Amino acid sequence: MNDALTPSGLEARLRDLLEKRYHNLHPFHRMLHSGQCSKVQVQAWALNRYYYQAMVPLKDASLIGRCEDDGLRREWRKRLEDHDGDEGRPGGIERWLKLTDGLGLDREAVTSTRLLLPATRFAVQAYVHLVRERSLLEAVASCLTELASPQIITERMSGMLAHYDFITPEIMSYFDKRPPQAERDANFALEWVKQHAHTPEQHQAVVDTLAFKCDVLWCMLDALHYSYVTPGLIPPGAFVPKSSDA
Amino acid sequence: MNDALTPSGLEARLRDLLEKRYHNLHPFHRMLHSGQCSKVQVQAWALNRYYYQAMVPLKDASLIGRCEDDGLRREWRKRLEDHDGDEGRPGGIERWLKLTDGLGLDREAVTSTRLLLPATRFAVQAYVHLVRERSLLEAVASCLTELASPQIITERMSGMLAHYDFITPEIMSYFDKRPPQAERDANFALEWVKQHAHTPEQHQAVVDTLAFKCDVLWCMLDALHYSYVTPGLIPPGAFVPKSSDA
Numbered sequence A, B: 001m002n003d004a005l006t007p008s009g010l011e012a013r014l015r016d017l018l019e020k021r022y023h024n025l026h027p028f029h030r031m032l033h034s035g036q037c038s039k040v041q042v043q044a045w046a047l048n049r050y051y052y053q054a055m056v057p058l059k060d061a062s063l064i065g066r067c068e069d070d071g072l073r074r075e076w077r078k079r080l081e082d083h084d085g086d087e088g089r090p091g092g093i094e095r096w097l098k099l100t101d102g103l104g105l106d107r108e109a110v111t112s113t114r115l116l117l118p119a120t121r122f123a124v125q126a127y128v129h130l131v132r133e134r135s136l137l138e139a140v141a142s143c144l145t146e147l148a149s150p151q152i153i154t155e156r157m158s159g160m161l162a163h164y165d166f167i168t169p170e171i172m173s174y175f176d177k178r179p180p181q182a183e184r185d186a187n188f189a190l191e192w193v194k195q196h197a198h199t200p201e202q203h204q205a206v207v208d209t210l211a212f213k214c215d216v217l218w219c220m221l222d223a224l225h226y227s228y229v230t231p232g233l234i235p236p237g238a239f240v241p242k243s244s245d246a
Helices: A007-021 A027-033 A039-064 A070-084 A092-102 A107-111 A118-133 A136-141 A149-163 A173-196 A200-228 B007-021 B027-033 B039-064 B070-084 B092-102 B107-111 B118-133 B136-141 B149-163 B173-196 B200-228
Strands: none
Touching: A007 A173, A007 A200, A027 A039, A027 A149, A027 A200, A039 A070, A039 A092, A039 A107, A039 A118, A039 A136, A039 A200, A070 A092, A070 A173, A092 A107, A092 A173, A118 A136, A118 A200, A118 B118, A118 B200, A136 A173, A136 A200, A149 A173, A200 B118, A200 B200, B007 B173, B007 B200, B027 B039, B027 B149, B027 B200, B039 B070, B039 B092, B039 B107, B039 B118, B039 B136, B039 B200, B070 B092, B070 B173, B092 B107, B092 B173, B118 B136, B118 B200, B136 B173, B136 B200, B149 B173
């Protein structure tokens, strides 16, 4: 890319990238929402995805902690509130644990993260490190997968409720709340990026960061697919389904 | 683990862990050294493993950069010399590029690292970050997979030379040099860890770090196996074999 893009040209490139590389295209996602997963495969997904949820506030606080613009800090603080909640108002992490509880997973086993697939840990940590170490523009841009998340959440929600008798609306409460939050956050971040990326190099950095973030989400599903579907080789130390749940 | 181990008890635990979790047990390693890989699978392995080789000196320099013990710094500097070489004396990275050249990979495509599997990048970066961020004891302990590396290198060397007509002694020169270096380095690090880990918590940290490092290496082979063997789903943007090499 040699010429600077217009703001709407940048937005078009980002949306095009999401259409090609967002993890709703991954075969494991298609299995999950179309009812082709076993209960243990859904458990493995929820247990691994918990780590992503749990690290999001650390990622967001790291961004706030390096941001000199108080308006951006205030806006970004909403994300902390959404994920961590308040006394008496459970946040996103607590609602994710309703899902893992409802799937019959031991809460300590989930929150200790000791049964994660190593690839999950490495991918999520790569995301957190990018937000801590790269430019503020890249740190903001890394959340732009949220532009596509209302759609994937809606697919997951309706597909999982329709296809699995062990999934109930109550344990899916995480997914009720997220779409409007994600939409608000994604639109804010997109406008911020469009206003703050001026040079061809900055535009390329924004696009590259969104590709990186797509890789993070894709890699997590690759690892679930490899370990729990085909060839079904679980790495040493990771979650092994109890045979009674198989 | 409640009681502190003796130094030899710690060594026994570390060697036991390597016997159970070192990546010579991974099915992709077994395929590679027993002649069951296609040329493109060997290419994918060499291209991805290049990133590990290329990041090793950054990891080692980061350790030296946080080390107040000049004796340890001098000892660790040998690793930089081995990997980066000198004018007229190629180091380990340069010798690895002889392998990728010999396999017909474009050198710029390899050194740019743009065709890596994302899981490779995330796993290697997790290793570098551990060395930068955790205690010096853990940073030193993270290299202890080298205790097992002379064996795996010897297996790879003889197996690959015996089974693949596209593998010649000349392009395998990396593997000639490494076993004595790895043995010297591993023995030094093992003695250092045995002298500097005193409490049960320190012993556990050393064991956990070696398990983490085994996970890094295992995760890299999981990703190769998933992407290039079974189910053979290459993530977007990663190395795609030319059909003429298949």
